Amino acid sequence: MIDATTYCFGNCRFTPARQSLLCGDSPIRLGSRAMDLLHALVRQPGQVVNKSELLKAAWPNLFVDESNLKVNIAALRRALETGGIDVPCIATVPGRGYRFVASLTVERPREAAFPASIREIDGVLPPSKPLVGRAGALAAIVEALQQTRLLTVVGPAGVGKTSIAIAAARAIANGEHQAVCFVDLAAIEKGQFVALAVSRALGIVSNPIDEVEGLIDALRGRNQLLVLDNCEHLLADVAGIADRLNHALHGLNIIATSREPLRCRFETVHRLPPLQCPPEDATLDAGSAMGFSAIELLVRRAEAHGYRLEDADVPSITSLSRRLDGIALAIELAAPQLQANGPAGLLQMLERDFEALSSRGDGMDRHKTLTATLNWSYRLLSENEAWLLRHLSVFGGTFALDDVIDAFGHLAHEEDLTAWLEALAIKSMVSVNYTGRRRRYRLLDTTRTFANKRLIGQGEQQAAMIAYGRFILALFERAEEEWTWRPREDWVALYGGWSADLRRMIDWAYDADGQAELGVRLTVAALPFWVEFSTMAESGARVEKALSALDNLSGDHLLLRMKLVAAHGWNLCYRYPFGDELEATWKRGFELALEAGSVEHCLRTKVGLAMVQTAMGFHQRAFETIADLRRFMASVDDYSAAPNVDRELFTCEFYQGNIRSGHAGLERLAREHATFGNRGQTSRFQIDRFVNFRNHLSWSTWVVGKHRRALEIAEEALNAALTLNHDLSCAHSLAVAATPIALLCGRIDLAQERASMLAERLKTRQIDTWPPFARFHQAAIDAARGEREAVQRLRDAIAAIRECNFLIHLPLRYAMLAHAALSHDQVEVARQSIDEGVDYCRQRGDRWCDAEFLHLRGLVCWRDGDTVSAMRRLQDAIDLGRKSGALGFALRAATSRVKLAKEIGDPAQPLAQLKAISDRCDSSGSLDIVAAHEALRSGPLRRRRRRISAWS
Structure with a gap:
């Protein structure tokens, strides 16, 4: 439309x-x-128009000498x-510019020529729905307007700026009249229509030369609140x-809404964040979920369409609220579809495309879909800002300025980026927060999806993803x-948040043409990350894929293969x-x-080999590997793995x-590593050194009769x-030490607590070793609690363990099964378990439980009625236990021998023997010790047949 x-x-x-200048009826010929220049002067009559403004008006986007201005003036x-003008029209202001000084009147175009958007303005405050989750923000805005007369509500597209501005205006109108x-x-x-639009809204019908001066004259003395909504595209004009x-006007208050501040004098800015998501x-x-404002708004609006929140829907509803970023407009658009599609279905739709959020109601075109709202903001960006926004869509989470420079610094200057x-942050296209006093940025999911589509549409995605992949690679190579x-806490904080980006970039690299090597290198750089975060199932799949891809790459890639094979060993x-x-x-x-x-990987692979040989029960092979490893350490003068090597040796x-x-060796190692800290390389050999040493020490401590101390050591390891x-x-701590030691000590409730903890861990981490x-x-806990059927489950579990060939502590598992079977009168099961355990020990040279099998x-034999053989075998168990140092087993056998001796009438020597052994063990800490003390304190002999239990 032409402005006439x-x-x-x-x-x-x-x-x-019309480029028309008439004096009388005669046109005056002027150059463009x-x-x-004349247009620029008459728009600001009586005011100095500086030279730069005049040059910009007449020669936009060109640099010309100031002499051109003088010539044209x-x-x-x-x-x-x-x-025929006989009075001066243009005055020179030396050193500054020029001023139009002639008397001037302005003829506005007829009202019919105005845009329809202006003709329809009536100034009436629109109706609005009740706000949800904005009580605090509303109170803050109303209170701020007691101290300031110009407040701008700033926030991203669709966050609810208009709604809260209307609510604040209504509250102020009611309270302040x-x-x-x-x-x-x-x-x-x-911008030239802004003042006219405000005049129309206020009902001002005069036609002054200066619209703003006309507004000032009309409003002078009024007690007025002016709400200027959606100012971002007219920022300079609205600000002026x-x-x-x-x-x-001291009686005027202004509330403005904008993506960015107006930057006026005395302006107060209220940044409106998204609604709170869990x-x-x-x-x-369902009850606690409604405490989050994003969920409350979603559910309240959906209730009008027949939806009712149930507990089963809560996980999907919480994910949906996060997917919508707590953006009020997105939630308002999603709510009507919740009943028809269900939370899970709607979430699945939005994972594919936000175009599903289409408004079916009234409203301006740019508010009918979330995409249209974002597009409105996008069009207001400069070309460079839009370019950066598109490229930022490759970031999956939060990022810092340094990350942007590292990723895209080769495409633009650091100062420009x-x-x-900063411009994107000011315009609310990028969210800003502070973590540890460091400024970090994030694209809302809605904005990221929108920007990524534009990245693809501009044909920029391939180059952007390659650049980002190289950035992630450099990041994780630095992490390695x-x-x-x-320190581990710092390391996790620095790199833990990049896991989603890492996975996404690896997947993209394998899917993109010619980027397989990038995928392999990313996998290798991420190996410490997966071990530190215990994601072994993911590591296993990605390492195997990388090894396969490596076979198809040209070149040697020895270092990459070395690291991948070592990781494959740990994963297995x-x-x-x-x-x-x-x-x-x-x-x-x-x-x-x-x-x-690589000395480091020589150490890792040899230690790994010794560990699995021990786990499979091949102790002699492990000794040979340990000897080789010690020779290697001496040859390279690197003893950093020596404690782990010694732990393997002492365990064997x-x-x-x-x-x-x-046991003495394990005790020494524990003393030498008496504290654990937040160290780096916690998982150099998969399990933290402090934890690993104590897990194994707790077993040897229990076997030597220090039951209370064994429990304490297992707890130290678990707590660490x-x-x-x-x-x-x-x-490792729960499976190898904390749970079984509690069981061996008869602390059934504690064992159940630890077993439950392990079960919970195994739900979230796929670690096939421990199920x-x-x-x-x-099964052992249930058997101890009196469940007869649990004995068969113990047998099944041992069969599964043998099939897996992870045989650590297998002899004592057979012994525990035999005790459980005897306690439930399943003598044949006990006999079979003992025979299988002894056969295994003979085959593998596993001799630490020999005394317990004799017991x-x-x-x-006692259960069979052969008391002579029973007494002999119990004495053999006592002698072997004392000789080998296995006083825990000797204590059990001596307690049983006292009970048998009392039954057959000859307790004196067994009592003295039990007393001597008991004095060398802990005074408390297990049911075995309690049983020994009761046997020592027992009264007159009674000849009766008793049930023999492992824990009696």
Whole structure:
């Protein structure tokens, strides 16, 4: 539409839109530059228009010498004089510019020529629905307007700025008795119409030369509240008008809404955040979920369409609220579809496309879909800001300025990226928060999806993703290097938040043409990350894929293969069954490490080989591997793995029956590593060193008769693992030490607590190593609580453990099964369990439980009525236990021998023997010790047949 505004001075009529200057009825010939200069002057009559503004008006986007301005001003003056103007029109202001000084009137176009958007303005405050979750923000805005006369509500698209501005205006009007005028500027396309739109809204019908001065004159003395809605596209014009009104009218309050501040003098900015969504780890029911404002708004609006929130829907509803970013408009658009599609169905739709959020109601076009709202904001960006927004869509979570520079610094100057990012933040296209005093940015999911579509549409995605992939690679290569020294808490905080981006980039690299090597390198760089976060199932799948992809790449890639094979070895430790492939993988890993000259990976692969050989019960093989490893450490003068090597050595000694020396060695290691800290490389050998040493020490401590201390050591290890929050270490501690030691000590309730903790860990972490152990422990707990059928479950669990070939502590598991069977009068099951356990020990050289098997044979003989053989076997168990240092087993056998002796009438010697053994054990801590003390304190002999129980 043509703006037909005409400026009248002297006998001249100047209509800029038609490039027409008439003096009387005669046209005056002027060049286009002179016309533009005259237009710039008459728009601001009586005011100094500086030279730069005039140059910009006449020569936009060009650099010209100031002499051109002087020449054209002179030509304009001559033309006006020639046309018959006998008074000066243009005055020079030395050093500053020029001023139009002639008397001027303005003829506005007829009202029919105004845009429809202006003609329809009536100033009435629109109706609104009750606000949800905004009580605090509303109170803050109302209170702020007691102290300031110009407040701008700033926030991202659709967050609810208009709704809260209307609510605040209504509250102020009711409380302060102010007249309210509402002006929606969304449809006003040109800044020159802003003042006219406000005049129309206020009902001002005068036609002054200066619209703003006319507003000031009309409003002088009024108690008025002016709401200027949707100002972001007319920022400069709205800011100029608001500033002048605010300065001149002390009875006027202004509430503006905008994506960014107006930047006026004395402006107060209220940033409106999205509605509150539950954190990802929240456990909620329907009642507690409604405490989050995003869910409350979604449910309240959906209730009008027949939806009712139930507990079963809460997980999907919480995910839906996060997917909608707590953006009020998105929630309002989603709510009507909730009943028809269900929360899970609607969430699935929105995961594909936000276009599902289409309004079926009235409203402006740009508010009919979320995409249209975002597009409105996007069009207001400069070309460079839009470019950066599109590229930022590759970030999956929060990021810092340094991350943007590292990712895209090769495409733009650092200073430019800084300025563009800050502009996006100011315009609410990027959210800003502070973490540890560091400024971090994030694209809302809605904005990210929108921007990513534009990235694809511009053909920029491939280059952007390659750049981002290289950034993620550099990030995790740095993480790998820092893993060797940075405290774990700091390391996790720095790199833990990048997991989703890492996964997404690996998947993209394998799917994109020619980027497989990037996928392999990302996988290798991420290896410490997966171990620290105990995501072994994911690591296993990704390592195997990387090894397969590596075979198809040209070149050697020795270092990449070395790291992947070592990681594959560790991953196989968390799958069943253990066997030749596992040993072969470790040996292959060592060969590659030798070839690559990597001492670190030589150590890791050899330690890994020794660990699995021990776990499979091949203690002699483990001794040979340990000897090789010690020679290697001496040859390279690197003893950093020596504590772990010694732990393997002492554990093997213990299992082979050298209980005293094995236990003493483990005790020494524990003393040398008496504290745990937030160290780097917590999981260099998968399990934290402090935790691992104590898990094994707790077993040897129990066997030597220090039951209370064994419980304490197991608890120390578990507490350390929990403090580190390292799932692999926690699971190891619960499966290997905390649960079985509690069982062996007869602390059934504590064992149940620990078993339940392990079960919960295994729900969230796919660690195939431990489920058979967990089933065994639960069956043992149930058997101890009197459940006869649990004995068969113990047998099944042992069969599963043997099938898996992860045989750590298998001899004592057979012994525990035999005790449980005897306690439930299943003598044949006990006999079979003892025989299988003894056969296994003979085959593998596992001798640490020999005394306990002798004790069990004695109990079976006693149950069979052969008291002579029973007494002999029990004495053999006592002697072997005392000789080997297994006083825990000797205590059990001596207690049983006292009970048998009392039954057959010869208790004196057994009582003395039990007293001597008991004095060398802990005074408390287990049912075995309690049973020994009761036997020592028991009264007169009674000849009766008694049920023999492991825990009696």
